[in-house]
Amino acid sequence: MIKISDSVYSVGVLNPNLRVFDIVMRTDFGTSYNSYLVCGEKKALIETCHDTFFEAYLENIREVCDPAEIDYIILNHTEPDHSGALYRLLELCPKAEIVCSQAASIYLKNITNAKDFQAKVVRDNDTLDLGGGRELRFINAPFLHWPDSMFTYLPDERVLFSCDFFGSHYCEPRMIDVHITYPAKYQVALKGYFDAIFGPFRPYVLKGIEKIKDLPIDYVCTSHGPVLTPGGLFPQVLAQYTEWAQPVKNDKPQIPIFYCSAYENTQRVAEKLREGVLAVLPEAEVPLYNIIDHDMGLLQEKLGCSDAFMVGSPTINRDAVPPIWELLSHVDAINNQKKPVLVFGSFGWSGEAVPAIISRLSLLKLAVFGEGFKVNFVPDEQDLEKAVALGREFAESLKK
Numbered sequence: 001m002i003k004i005s006d007s008v009y010s011v012g013v014l015n016p017n018l019r020v021f022d023i024v025m026r027t028d029f030g031t032s033y034n035s036y037l038v039c040g041e042k043k044a045l046i047e048t049c050h051d052t053f054f055e056a057y058l059e060n061i062r063e064v065c066d067p068a069e070i071d072y073i074i075l076n077h078t079e080p081d082h083s084g085a086l087y088r089l090l091e092l093c094p095k096a097e098i099v100c101s102q103a104a105s106i107y108l109k110n111i112t113n114a115k116d117f118q119a120k121v122v123r124d125n126d127t128l129d130l131g132g133g134r135e136l137r138f139i140n141a142p143f144l145h146w147p148d149s150m151f152t153y154l155p156d157e158r159v160l161f162s163c164d165f166f167g168s169h170y171c172e173p174r175m176i177d178v179h180i181t182y183p184a185k186y187q188v189a190l191k192g193y194f195d196a197i198f199g200p201f202r203p204y205v206l207k208g209i210e211k212i213k214d215l216p217i218d219y220v221c222t223s224h225g226p227v228l229t230p231g232g233l234f235p236q237v238l239a240q241y242t243e244w245a246q247p248v249k250n251d252k253p254q255i256p257i258f259y260c261s262a263y264e265n266t267q268r269v270a271e272k273l274r275e276g277v278l279a280v281l282p283e284a285e286v287p288l289y290n291i292i293d294h295d296m297g298l299l300q301e302k303l304g305c306s307d308a309f310m311v312g313s314p315t316i317n318r319d320a321v322p323p324i325w326e327l328l329s330h331v332d333a334i335n336n337q338k339k340p341v342l343v344f345g346s347f348g349w350s351g352e353a354v355p356a357i358i359s360r361l362s363l364l365k366l367a368v369f370g371e372g373f374k375v376n377f378v379p380d381e382q383d384l385e386k387a388v389a390l391g392r393e394f395a396e397s398l399k400k
């Protein structure tokens with residue numbers, strides 16, 4: 001337990017050994033599941049923690065009060081790393097009322113599977129009186145990073161409980177930013193967290209910043225990683241979030257072509273498609289990336305920053321090849337929604353690669369151009385001319 005301000009205690013749990021979070025995130029610096037107790041005349045617990053750490057969590061709470069004294073459990077969002085311990089905890093907090101957003105109240109029914117589940121739903125700007133002049137105010141923060149997310153603000157002590165916003169998978173035992181032992185590693189963790197968690201929700205990040213930018217804040221109590229302060233890293237982190245969340249604007253149209261090719265058949269088509277695009281948009285940058293020759297992180301970035309792109313794969317064993325799927329597994333479906341994409345590839349006898357890629361990209365709601373372009377084995381002159389023509393058509397469609 002660490003005291004943060006007059007009435008706020010950090011009672012969360014450290015997990016220094018975690019190396020992968022939610023399957024998809026590397027966590028080289030561990031993490032912490034932060035939770036805070038606000039002790040007014042009434043006691044409010046903000047967030048719970050991962051169920052695995054329930055015993056340690058309980059010990060931390062007990063250093064401040066008997067769980068039976070808790071009046072409210074406030075869930076700023078319901079991801080299981082914050083709600084996992086809720087159900088077990090409720091058994092020890094008989095009078096505690098769960099406070100959450102409307103969306104969270106729906107999710108919690110299926111997360112706790114409690115037949116008699118009840119929650120007090122709060123809306124934007126609602127307040128909760130903790131007695132003695134202390135109150136909590138709730139700030140809607142949808143898609144930061146789940147639909148149910150909100151912030152909780154304690155004006156009296158200028159504390160913002162920001163949920164995952166401004167968080168990081170970085171295990172800092174002293175919990176406050178000015179004590180961070182390895183600042184450079186924290187920066188890596190902060191950026192990695194932003195990219196993975198908030199990268200898909202950039203417009204919402206800017207809205208979230210707008211909502212809190214004029215609040216007097218002495219402590220930003222995040223749900224993971226260190227608490228941020230105005231004299232510590234908060235001004236810097238706020239500026240970084242603002243910069244990272246800006247929409248991408250390219251000086252020239254960026255239309256990368258990603259492909260794999262065992263015998264250069266798909267590659268020849270890629271080159272001709274490029275020729276077609278450049279005939280219509282000579283100012284465009286149309287780099288060819290043979291996926292296996294490049295770093296996957298770089299390719300993901302190029303795809304994410306593109307105005308449109310193409311993907312080409314041969315059919316091997318009735319499918320597109322694994323590097324293609326790896327690249328596409330990182331397509332940020334939110335920011336790339338409606339992005340134009342053309343799919344192509346060479347095949348021998350069954351030709352599943354092109355329709356399989358189209359099906360995947362359509363599910364992600366990208367704007368797939370036509371039915372794609374399939375070439376049987378080695379492209380002949382006619383195929384290559386068709387590829388140039390298709391490249392031109394694709395480029396023309398981008399001008400509209």
Ligand SMILES: Cc1cc2nc3c(=O)[nH]c(=O)nc-3n(C[C@H](O)[C@H](O)[C@H](O)COP(=O)(O)O)c2cc1C
Binds near residue numbers: 264265348349378
């Ligand atoms: C190991 C292997 C498996 C293949 N499996 C299929 C297949 O299931 N269906 C198909 O239509 N073509 C299949 N092919 C044929 C390739 O799609 C064809 O040779 C194509 O022209 C290769 O294009 P590339 O030079 O761009 O790699 C296979 C080729 C190889 C080498």
